[in-house]
Amino acid sequence: MATANADAAEVERLYELGDRLSSAKDKSQHAADYEAIIASVKGQNVKAKQLAAQLIPRYFRSFPALGTFAMEAMFDLVEMEELAIRIQAIRGFPLLGKDAEFISKIADILGQLLTSGTAFLLSFLSSNVKCGYASQVLSCISEENVERDAVHKALMSLIRQDVKNSLQPLFKHVESGSEIREKIICFLRDKVFPVKAELLKPQAEMERYITDLIKKSVQDVTGLEFKLFMDFLRSLSIFGDTAPRESFQELIEIIQAQADLDAQFDVSDIDHIERWTSCIYMALPIFTVWPIQLNNN
Structure with a gap:
């Protein structure tokens, strides 16, 4: 009974802290209240932790000096066993991302x-x-x-x-x-x-950005994953049918790297044969759009 009363009192205290922050015109003057909310994450009260997971993101931007402290508390919350606490913390993360x-x-x-x-x-x-x-x-x-x-x-x-x-x-x-x-x-x-x-806006800038991310990521992927990324690249405007010759050349070079043409061809290596064949099929549609000479270097 005593434990239940203490837990209820802790939740009530957090509500009071939240109300005080909500009504304060200058929230920065109530840093101690925000610190107390963050500190409640270290306790054993499940309902208090769930409430803290709501309040920490809500007032996060008002206390930049406590940002790291608040972030660490949120990371602790998403590691809790209780699903309700984890879900509340996950939902609050985008507010911290501002x-x-x-x-x-x-x-x-x-x-x-x-x-x-x-x-x-x-x-x-x-x-x-x-x-x-x-x-x-x-x-x-x-x-x-x-x-x-x-x-x-x-x-x-x-x-x-x-x-x-x-x-x-x-x-x-x-x-x-x-x-x-x-x-x-x-x-x-x-x-x-x-x-x-x-x-992807602005379009050209962001399409180039995600293309560079993909080029780094496809160095060690499965055949299906490589096809997924290549199909996505082909859907971008910078690689569209009216794109400059250099864009198609870039796609071919990505496929060349995946095919590993410099490696010694081993007819007993099934994985190599399948990768090589798959790359040929991915390259053919590009050649039908724009005839490109493979780089023989």
């Missing part, structure tokens, strides 16, 4: 969260599915979907705020071959690429 210095870091964290639900689900299934816990399995699947959707929405909100600084850390995971690269590629395919006309 400060440019934090956008890349937030995008990186959200990118890593694309796999968090999957990892938890696999762990649960491996230890419980044989016990016949069907309802728990279904609950885990539902929770994973909720968290995944929250991450997707938060990432897209962040990308719409700052395309360059949001996409760069995501493509970095693809380029480095990190364990989350497949989830990142799926996110790019399903959420980012379909709305390229909305995101």
